[in-house]
Amino acid sequence: MRKGIKAVTLAVLFSLFLLTAVSVHPFGRPPETGMDDYFILNGQEQTGCNNIVTSVVFDYRGIDTLIEAAVLFAAVMGVFMVFGRDVNGW
Numbered sequence: 001m002r003k004g005i006k007a008v009t010l011a012v013l014f015s016l017f018l019l020t021a022v023s024v025h026p027f028g029r030p031p032e033t034g035m036d037d038y039f040i041l042n043g044q045e046q047t048g049c050n051n052i053v054t055s056v057v058f059d060y061r062g063i064d065t066l067i068e069a070a071v072l073f074a075a076v077m078g079v080f081m082v083f084g085r086d087v088n089g090w
Helices: 001-024 036-045 052-060 062-083
Strands: none
Touching: 036 052, 036 062
Protein backbone atom coordinates (compact mmCIF):
# COMPACT_ATOMS: atom_id res chain seq x y z
CA MET A 1 0.00 0.00 0.00
CA ARG A 2 2.77 2.45 0.92
CA LYS A 3 4.65 1.76 -2.30
CA GLY A 4 1.52 2.63 -4.29
CA ILE A 5 1.11 5.97 -2.45
CA LYS A 6 4.78 6.78 -2.99
CA ALA A 7 4.52 5.95 -6.69
CA VAL A 8 1.40 8.09 -7.16
CA THR A 9 2.98 10.99 -5.25
CA LEU A 10 6.13 10.74 -7.34
CA ALA A 11 4.09 10.63 -10.57
CA VAL A 12 2.05 13.70 -9.56
CA LEU A 13 5.16 15.67 -8.57
CA PHE A 14 6.95 14.69 -11.78
CA SER A 15 3.98 15.72 -13.93
CA LEU A 16 3.73 19.07 -12.10
CA PHE A 17 7.46 19.62 -12.65
CA LEU A 18 7.12 18.73 -16.32
CA LEU A 19 4.10 21.04 -16.74
CA THR A 20 6.02 23.89 -15.09
CA ALA A 21 9.08 23.32 -17.28
CA VAL A 22 6.99 23.33 -20.47
CA SER A 23 5.00 26.46 -19.57
CA VAL A 24 7.98 28.70 -18.75
CA HIS A 25 8.43 31.67 -21.08
CA PRO A 26 11.57 31.70 -23.23
CA PHE A 27 14.48 33.50 -21.61
CA GLY A 28 14.78 37.13 -22.68
CA ARG A 29 11.26 37.41 -24.08
CA PRO A 30 8.86 38.75 -21.46
CA PRO A 31 5.16 38.47 -22.33
CA GLU A 32 4.44 42.19 -21.86
CA THR A 33 6.76 45.18 -21.63
CA GLY A 34 4.34 48.09 -21.12
CA MET A 35 5.49 48.96 -17.62
CA ASP A 36 9.16 48.50 -18.53
CA ASP A 37 8.81 50.84 -21.48
CA TYR A 38 7.10 53.45 -19.30
CA PHE A 39 9.92 53.46 -16.76
CA ILE A 40 12.62 53.55 -19.43
CA LEU A 41 10.98 56.42 -21.33
CA ASN A 42 9.86 58.55 -18.34
CA GLY A 43 12.15 57.53 -15.48
CA GLN A 44 14.91 60.09 -15.95
CA GLU A 45 12.53 62.98 -16.59
CA GLN A 46 10.24 62.25 -13.64
CA THR A 47 12.90 61.36 -11.06
CA GLY A 48 16.03 63.14 -12.23
CA CYS A 49 18.07 59.95 -11.83
CA ASN A 50 20.20 58.45 -14.61
CA ASN A 51 19.96 54.92 -13.20
CA ILE A 52 16.52 53.45 -13.90
CA VAL A 53 16.83 50.74 -11.23
CA THR A 54 17.63 53.32 -8.56
CA SER A 55 14.76 55.53 -9.67
CA VAL A 56 12.30 52.62 -9.42
CA VAL A 57 13.54 51.47 -6.00
CA PHE A 58 13.81 54.86 -4.32
CA ASP A 59 11.35 57.11 -6.15
CA TYR A 60 8.52 55.03 -7.57
CA ARG A 61 8.55 52.43 -4.76
CA GLY A 62 10.04 54.48 -1.93
CA ILE A 63 7.37 53.69 0.66
CA ASP A 64 7.65 49.97 -0.09
CA THR A 65 11.44 50.12 0.31
CA LEU A 66 11.09 51.99 3.61
CA ILE A 67 8.66 49.40 4.97
CA GLU A 68 10.96 46.55 3.85
CA ALA A 69 13.85 48.18 5.70
CA ALA A 70 11.70 48.55 8.83
CA VAL A 71 10.68 44.87 8.68
CA LEU A 72 14.30 43.82 8.25
CA PHE A 73 15.34 46.00 11.21
CA ALA A 74 12.57 44.50 13.36
CA ALA A 75 13.63 40.98 12.41
CA VAL A 76 17.26 41.66 13.29
CA MET A 77 16.26 43.23 16.60
CA GLY A 78 14.05 40.23 17.35
CA VAL A 79 16.93 37.84 16.72
CA PHE A 80 19.20 39.90 18.96
CA MET A 81 16.57 39.96 21.69
CA VAL A 82 16.09 36.20 21.55
CA PHE A 83 19.70 35.09 21.09
CA GLY A 84 21.65 38.16 22.17
CA ARG A 85 23.19 39.19 25.47
CA ASP A 86 21.42 40.88 28.33
CA VAL A 87 20.14 44.33 27.33
CA ASN A 88 21.91 45.95 30.29
CA GLY A 89 25.20 44.37 29.20
CA TRP A 90 25.33 46.37 25.97
